[in-house]
Amino acid sequence: MPNLIGMQTPTELAAAYRSQGRKLTPQRQLLFQLMYGNDKHPTAEALFAEASSQMPGISLRTVYQTLNELAEMGELQFIDIGGGATRFDPNLDDHHHVVCVDCGQIRDVHVNGTAALKPVGIEDFTINEVGVVFQGVCSTCEKGRAKSNKTAHAKSPAPQAKVSK
Amino acid sequence: MPNLIGMQTPTELAAAYRSQGRKLTPQRQLLFQLMYGNDKHPTAEALFAEASSQMPGISLRTVYQTLNELAEMGELQFIDIGGGATRFDPNLDDHHHVVCVDCGQIRDVHVNGTAALKPVGIEDFTINEVGVVFQGVCSTCEKGRAKSNKTAHAKSPAPQAKVSK
DNA sequence: TATCTAATTTGCAAGTCTTGCTAACAAGAA
């Protein structure tokens, strides 16, 4: 039975880094912690904010650098949905996403039936991966929407929901 | 039998525009033509290039403006896949996309089985749409890849294929 | 056809997100 796959633990990453001749800096260690098991699909900016509260002075540049590094190492993936910034996902398990077009949150979702998906008319492509994105409205936003629309619970500055069917 | 749905013809759009108090400018007419039936999923920049060859002096700003307009009118959709620029799609039919991670081209694909997709664990979401994106390598790129890798047929300046599973 | 008015186009500045560059710095080896 496939255990849930994800980015290695901070400790394991420490080892991996050293074995690759990379140095283990406090910035990296903090980011390892912040990303480990993180299911929020944060943007670099969001991660930077969290990191900054624990390590004032850390630079956004370093956050980007470390995230790119981890992606190259296969420890996390990029998620590009809609207009805004790239989001980062340490969940390497076979899964998909649901986006609330109102508040922009992205949630993991396991999807049954993907194996049965039959693309028609692309015999000349060698398919490697399939991504499924559900667009909808979360219950919290649904409520705020029922009455007025002042009570938007946008945690982040309400990302522009460029819908891309 | 559902006829293939797509953006209205340039003539129909002309009428739609006038009936909405919008003016019918040569720039808009040209863009209607260039987008009508266009299955290349062009970026604003790409469309601007085509438009410029037929109408020197047209501005990129106008291209963006018109595309946004058409999107608001429901005549086309935005597609945001991977890192680069937004791509525009006048195909309103229920369809999905295949992306060549090598050259970046996007092709339409009809997918059988989407109705059977069962998202698990998002009872608190009201789902409105489902998008499926296949990642792969087109036959042309596959060839160029077999031998050396100098012969990349990147039509566009090879978009960075940020894979987002 | 000439006139008028509001919509449109341009051109450029500016905003957002991400990367390039490099001097100052520090991890880890010797």
Next chain:
DNA sequence: TTCTTGTTAGCAAGACTTGCAAATTAGATA
């Protein structure tokens, strides 16, 4: 402790998109 080399921080710059305002023009009006 010293030395080497990878890393960080800061800032400039690149890519994409939008804001803004002056100049232009479609289309209504007389």
